[in-house]
Amino acid sequence: MTPSDAPMPDDPILGAVANAAVVSSAPPAAEPEDDLAHDDGEGDRPELSPEAWALIRECLAQGCHDIGNSRRLRFRYGHQLVHIQNVGYHVYDGRRWIEDIDGVHVTPLAHETVEAIALEAHLISPTPNEAAAIAAGEEAEIEKESIGTDDLTESQKAALAKLNRDIAAASRARKAIAGRRAQRRRFANSSCNTGKIDGMLKQACGYLSKPLAAFDVDALALNLENGTLRVEIDEQEDEESDPDNPRFRRSVSIELSPHQREDWICKLAPVAYAKDAKCPIFDAFLAKILPSAEIRNYMLRYLGYALTALTTEQVFVLMHGEGRNGKSTLVDIVSRLMGDYATSLPIATLTGEDRRKGAEATPDLVRTPGARLVRAAEPKEGMAFDESLIKSLTSGEPILVRRLNHEFNEVYPKFKLAISANRKPVIRGNDDGIWRRVVLIPFDVQIPKDEVDKKLPEKLWTERSGILNRLLEGLSDFLMRGALDPPAGITAASQEYRDESDLMGAFVREALTVTKDAADSELTGALFDAFLVWCQRAARTPVKRETFTRRMVKTAHDFGFEKGKASSSIYVGVQVKSEYRPQQPEPRAPSRTRDDD
Known part of the structure; x- marks a missing residue:
């Protein structure tokens, strides 16, 4: 078994200990305090824990090249690093696997890895032959002092010559050890160069690789500041129902669990779950902009549905109305609350004005993998949807996305579209394939100018835990119903839009x-x-x-x-x-x- 074949436990110390017999071809090194070769004068050994020295000893066994450094990186930080195929490095920050944009997270770990190589010099110890030579040389020095140099007999001269040879051999052994230490320190310095660091990261990524599809796979898990919220659905047959035509009772439970690396979650919503949190300002705001309780509750069901990665409904909402009607404020606060789970698309992407060739990068769509709410806003007068793209994005079927200078990733869209519009985009097709996806939510109330509260967004943000609870109520309502169930007011508005288009x-x-x-x-x-x-x-x-x-x-x-x-x-x-x-x-x-x- 080679070091690259050895299993890599999450804990770098355990990883080093587990692989000690595999990767170390040199004899066991002496503890720093028992160094037979003495220090070479290049600084005192730092006081580190036994576990830290065990890790350094394991790194000492690796070669002085990019592959060796890649193993050092994995021994130290393999539990914190993952390389997502065709995306890049991600680092576990204690709550989620966060993307390493511009080296912000990986670079410090790489620097610590190469800078620690210099510590390996302290553990470079004599080989058995060198240890024997040094011991013999030290004994020879003591014995030589007792012989003296005057009036020596032939046998004494022969003994003295042997002692001098032993002392010289000990000196050569010490120089060899010092040379290996100096060589390791020189390698430590050269490893700090950009090319060496890049080589280390490139060599390591294959061993730390995972496909994009392996992340954020739990459709009903929501990663929050204080843990991961897990929603579970339970269905049990009603004991009083007819066995030939059974009825089922459905229940929804919500639990908060600690963050875990093994969940492989890349997203985080910047809000804490507080079971009893309220949101009176949000409730009043929502009732004002959507006075119809049926439409208001539908909006909450849709936004609750957007907390998940479910795509069963295959619809998108078009929030339509003139200015000062609160639709943008509503989407803003929900998007801010959802954090990494929300993103935006240029309206030109959805209308086909930003259409690209098949081989070109899709920087607008690369933000969507793992997203659950995608917003777009303000189509111009006469803009028409790219209906084939809308169908693809809401069908749950895979699409291809590609970052610049990367290969394509096949991803399944998990997001829900929310489009704010003062003007309704044109939909040219009249087939059910497009129109069954369109849900128009009328925002007919216009807030008078003198009633506009410019501080409302920040007031709503203070209620974010309560707003989360309100959205979770909408999610529970959706899950209990098994569908979004648009009310008559929304159905009529959507049909009117279809007739107009x-x-x-x-x-x-x-x-x-x-x-x-x-x-x-x-x-x-x-x-x-x-x-x-x-x-x-x-x-x-x-x-x-x-x-x-x-x-x-x-x-x-x-x-x-x-x-x-x-x-x-x-x-x-x-x-x-x-x-x-x-x-x-x-x-x-x-x-x-x-x-x-």
């Missing part, structure tokens, strides 16, 4: 009269001409003639008229309203020329 349907309703009388007919060309007139008056962007012709087939069927049987270019049972027929130009009198005179 249905370009073909709006054209038929406003510009045509459906008679269902076979005597009434219009050419497809006449319908398209009327469509262009209607688009101009309604400030709508027309589709191309080919698209219009294709869509009109389904639209006609939906509204109860159809193509003529004799000719596919005629629709029967419909008439264009006179005001939408193109105006024919009045004939002009012929212009006179000089030849007319």
Whole structure:
């Protein structure tokens, strides 16, 4: 077994001890205080714990190269470091695995690792032969003093020569030990160079690697300042129900557990769980901006649902209303409370204006893995959603994201979209595939200017533990129901939005009269001409003639008229309203020329 094959316990000291027999090819080093070679004069040994010296001894057994340094790093900090594939290093800070942006967390650990290499010099001890030579040399020095140098016999001269040889051998042994110590200190200095540190980190990352999919896997766990909140659902059959048609009772429990490395959580919400915390200011604010209790409770269910990584509902909310209606303040406080679990996307990402080629990096989407709430705001007048992207982001199916200079990661979106808009984005498609995902929440109350409280965001922040409890109530309501259950007010608003966005349907309703009388007919060309007139008056962007012709087939069927049987270019049972027929130009009198005179 090699050092790289050896198991790496979380504790670096235990890791060093567990692998001692594997990685150490040198004889056991003497304790610092029993050093037979004496100190080389380069400073006193620091007073460290036996465990610390055991770790240093283990590092001493590693080679003087990048691979050896990578093992030193793993021995010391393997329990704190992980390298997420195609993302980078993360460090466990006691509550979560935090991304090492710009080396803020990993660099100090790397520096401590290479700076500690110099301490290994204190544990470089004699080999058995060197120890024997040093011991013999010390005895020879004592014996040499007793012999003297005058009037020596031949046997005394021979003995003295042997003593001198032993003393010289001891000196060479000490120099060899001092040389190895100096060499280790020189290696310690060179290891502090940027190239060596980078090499150490690069060599270590393969042994500390985990896929992105291994993190934040518990959909009902929420990492908080004072622990990890765990939500559990229990379903039991009602004993009084019919065995052939059983009923089940569902209950939801919430518990706070200590932070654990083994949870592999990368996110943290900057709020503490306090079971009895209240939020009267938030409650009053929410009741003011959403006076309908049904809509208000739906909003809480959705935001509670956003605390989880569940994606069962496959919907997004469009919070619509004019300014000063509180929708931005609401999303702001919830996003701030959720911390790492919330992020934002440019509205251009959702409308396709920021579309990239397949091989390009997606820096906007790389923020979304592990996120549970993604916000976007303020689409411009006439902006249209990229409907295929919206479907992908809300379907729960994997998408590809890539950081600059990294490979692609396949990730499953776990977030819920919340889009704030004064103007409704255009949705061109009229299929259920897109519209079943759209939930429009009307924010119809406009706060008078003299009632706007500029300090409200900070007041709400002081109630964050209470607001968390309110969102947890919404989550429990959602889990007990098993669905978000939009009320009639939201369903009606969403349907109205669909009707407004249905370009073909709006054209038929406003510009045509459906008679269902076979005597009434219009050419497809006449319908398209009327469509262009209607688009101009309604400030709508027309589709191309080919698209219009294709869509009109389904639209006609939906509204109860159809193509003529004799000719596919005629629709029967419909008439264009006179005001939408193109105006024919009045004939002009012929212009006179000089030849007319």
